Amino acid sequence: MSRRRFITLEGGEGVGKSTLLAGLENELGRLGQKIVCTREPGGTAMAERLRSVLLSPQEIGDKSSPVAEALIISAARRDHVENLIEPALSEGNWVICDRFVDSTRAYQGMALSGEDFDALAKIATNSVMPGLTLLLDAPPEELLERRKQRGAQLDRFERRPMSFHNDVRQRFLKIAKSEADRVVVLDALRTPEQLVAEAILHLKKVGLLPEETNTGAVS
Template structure:
């Protein structure tokens, strides 16, 4: 089973990924917890360059950014995700194609269909069984991360993050069978209970 966690920055994906991993492991399942970018050695370097490169690489062209994320995605699926799924593990992944559609598509104002085609080609058409979208107003998310340094995406203007959130909503409406939209303003325990119920339902149906 392939589960992806999506949403804006500082919505609690990391916390929920950890809670989901702990629950699934307790149920006796092998869990592979990973993220994009950064799930492979190549991904670590892509993450460093794109999010923290600073003056080292200068301004990144939106198309170059989209292609770098797709390159990382191709490596990650080939080396980490597909092997895990094939041996029966549950993959819990922080960000996937929907992030590119929301951030590089809507946020960077690239053609969303082109971004989708690039990503689908990179992964051989692999889509998640469940995508959990943690929804939170950008101003609340910004307040959560005010005590630490922002990366390139987090430091974008409010309008950028609002466009990303709207794009995520559109993706969820277009694929309701795959998406679970959760209000990320609740407590971690409340959110986990909602996510766990959906995942348990999908696992029981397999």
């Protein structure tokens, strides 16, 4: 079966997912492709409501159950897949999604057995997995500076200690290793332009874009 035109962007906080998403949208748009950009948790009205519960430090505090979080995120994901991702793909669009099931495995997955997580992921995604996942990777210490410079209020996850972010990084890298055919690791410390160019190269490599596509992106 050919790969879905469904691209997910993964990685820790402030690693550059949203920046790469905007760059890819721009580049694919320039190539005349129809693109739907979305994010998780979120993307549909119901899922966005659940997102605000999950990311709100005031309402939740720091003691919520990771299993409960995984279930809420999975409910949001199922709604997102059924009502936005699958219809958009069926209509011939590319779908680029800022975070997807790998984030749940990296952030909440350790609270469940591998078997339970896989079963939950299968229901949540309706077995709709990305054709390519771009994992942005860098040491969390290097990313802290970028986050601070952004000046945004830190959310419930961003406030966690450096050891937490390092663990998340290692879990993402483990996913990339075990699913090397789907997940490619990009060095998040490269420039935004370089990262778009690399992403386009990988889209060609897996056959999602024709090799001869003339892209403006520089490497």
